[in-house]
Amino acid sequence: MLPQQIRNFIDVFAKLPGIGPRQATRLAFFLIGSGKSKINEAARGIIDLASIKVCTNCFFIHSNEGSLCGICENPHRVQNIIMIVEKETDLMSIERTRRFNGRYLIIGELTKGGILDATQKLRMSHLKNIIGKKLDGQADEVIIATNPTTYGDLNAMVIKNELEGYAKKFTRLGRGIPTGGEIEFADEDTLEQALERRI
């Protein structure tokens, strides 16, 4: 019943993260209803993403002339403290705190099974290479910033094992009651961690 163009659109957009067939259908109708100039604007927004580069060092995105992102290019950032994050948005959240002056490796979204995929393995060997060549074989610290969940814990362990010997110490982000949170509603594990790591 729907024109081919809309079915194509739905096929493509329903596969994007967080957008299913229903949402894609809704988007198609919305875009059609907003007219040609809005449609062109949206298409242009996507096309322009093609010019974005990925940093050859940490795999964060950038649009610099060279091959490195702003963080890796910055000579004031400490080289031998490396934070491993899953996603670009995790990196951005950390950067917003302005409290971390080391560098990153974006490993990509990890599975729940604690198994690294081909890309993730490549990125790990890439990191080992960097540590081997530029940091004399050992980083001062590798912060494994996976989520504080059962899967995140498992994945952190897998990554730590992979990097055994490549860092003087391995750390993870601190756990406790989030600022603004209420003790009454904190789960047992969080409270336990908050007690153990009290400040």
Place this chain on the structure above:
Amino acid sequence: MLPQQIRNFIDVFAKLPGIGPRQATRLAFFLIGSGKSKINEAARGIIDLASIKVCTNCFFIHSNEGSLCGICENPHRVQNIIMIVEKETDLMSIERTRRFNGRYLIIGELTKGGILDATQKLRMSHLKNIIGKKLDGQADEVIIATNPTTYGDLNAMVIKNELEGYAKKFTRLGRGIPTGGEIEFADEDTLEQALERRI
């Protein structure tokens, strides 16, 4: 911190229904990560929507040669029973039942305040025109298929008042317990309706 291209993308896509800034950011990273050919495919999917037409009769979308959609073009569909729906997706849901052989008017998503906007008023006068010219001033039935919610009820009343005299009868979709639903979990109003309209 983000390249201009990504910020543009987020600006445009965060405004689409169901997509906020967070989801738009995630989409940008996903698209960048999936490579140029996927980016082009997505852009093409959007561009092609520009060729979709809107039916001059019922305002459903189509890609026919003429100005009418498949439903309005179909000589086997009854002309004097008209269902008013808010959205294209509502029309599609009704069509999937294959139990309605009349025609439609897509009025557009209604506000909660029971006030028709300029486009919606235009569509209502358009419907009155059609009823006046092609149906001798009165449709056999106008089904006002707004959602069975407080707002939907209010909007149905507003539409009915607008069309006073233009139809022999005004109806709405039946109410009761949905198939597969459980009596235990049905709310009071639904049960009341189910009792009153028992089959």
